[in-house]
Amino acid sequence: MAVNLQTEHSAKSLPLLQLEHLSISARKMPNRLLVNDVSFSIEVGKTTCVVGESGSGKSLTALAVMGLLSRQLQRNTGKVLFNNADKGVVDLTGLDDESLRKLRGDKIAMIFQEPMTSLNPVLTVGYQIGESLTTHLGLKGERLKNRVASLLEMVGIPPGRANSYPDELSGGQRQRVMIAMSIACEPSLLIADEPTTALDVTVQAQILKLLSDLKTRMNMGMLFITHDFGVVADIADNVVVMFRGEIVEAGTREQVLGNPQHPYTKALLACVPDAEGKKQLKPIDYAWLAGEKAQAVAVGGMHE
């Protein structure tokens, strides 16, 4: 199967990750789609931002890529094609648990939203960072220690803090630890689910800079989930706007931010206050929803 796909896709330059017609629903209600026919792709070394309000299906899409959907949910249709450099393109949805586990943390890594709750409080941060290095690369002893120290240094934490427990670190530092964990095996795809939402502006700016440095240095592709258009403007190459489980608009950053086509994107942009204070703030307006069905189909067709 992998071979087939390889030939099918090798004509174009291969994207790093390609979602095709992904739909997710609750197991008990298979007709109510939480994510409906979502398709987009991420290029090698580029950042794709997924934007939307809470409940729009951003996080579910990310979890589906990782195969981490909770048991109450199911993937109805769709493929998640991952371009695994040396082994060709694989459909992540077709993999068994064992092979998926081998990819996770190694080739595909994820930064979760809440740095306060996603670290294990009874293990030192050094141990937690080292875990994936031991599992995937078999590092042990002195070499493991050195690697963990250099990772901590890379994210701007003194290597001596490796023996600290999560509660001894600040929110920003914990998020840095999460980043160190996720980049430990130099993944080719990094999924970041609102990594800076819980943080101060100054810390947020540092983390965003760190992520974009790492992206350039390791040539990582990034799937970045956020609801802050300011962050999008800073880091995105491509933008996907989601609303109620569907993609309403997709394109490059310049297209989506500079010349939004869909009324929802326009409404969402209009309610972001700007730093100069020139812009008239508007509450979000769903009036377009009424006569929107036909147009939604047309826009849906635009990004294949």
Added chain:
Amino acid sequence: MSEDILVARNLVKTYTQRSGRFGFGSTAVKALNDVSISLRTGKTLAVVGESGSGKSTLARCLLQLQPLDSGEVLFQGQDLAKLQPSALREMRKNLQMVFQDPFASLNPRMRVGEIVGEGLLIHGLGSVTEQQKNVVAMLKRVGLTEADMQKYPHEFSGGQRQRIGIARALVLQPQVVVCDEPVSALDVSIQAQILLLLKELQQEMALSYIFISHDLRVVRHIADDMVVMYHGQVVEQGAVADIYAQPAHDYTQNLLAAIPGKRVVNG
């Protein structure tokens, strides 16, 4: 009407923190170190700074929700810090607060009607029917309905809960409202609705706001004056437009440089 409705002078608040081996020692942390601010009548004063800079402590100390170590808070010429408890309680109907986390600040066992009407009940304002009428009017004003009075907080979304919090604070017809990060827990789309609501209410009810926030885009939009706090001290204060145009202090420059989306296009 540019006189000051609320003036705080030389506020000092120190917390003691356990330290040393087994926490036997103690160190003093200065949360407020000689802070002086003034709020102009009918205007909005923003307090910005990173977490741990003393913003929320300032809010709580202004309303005497926490005792001050020293300093005075003058509201219409009266020093709140020196008032008797009963007189202070009487004064509280003029000074209200909108809290940060709409999920934690509403009592889950009270109906919305009771939450909003509690202040009226405590201060004995009007008869029961009048109180009821006021609550309904206030709920309608913030965009909720009369039927919502019978519901419990968990039946509402984050934005709606923040509306309930605002109704609760404003039903007493206060003069000063302290908003402690009222929109930081909300989605951008909801955030704009709440900001606009706060602005409208300010005009209608002639409110003066102290607006605590770490989002400088929001501050630019809603505030007239601002105070920048860093490690418990005020490092810069003045009109918002001036400070954004020419930040004098290093820390303010850092904060302004950290605003995401400087390049964002006007949508």
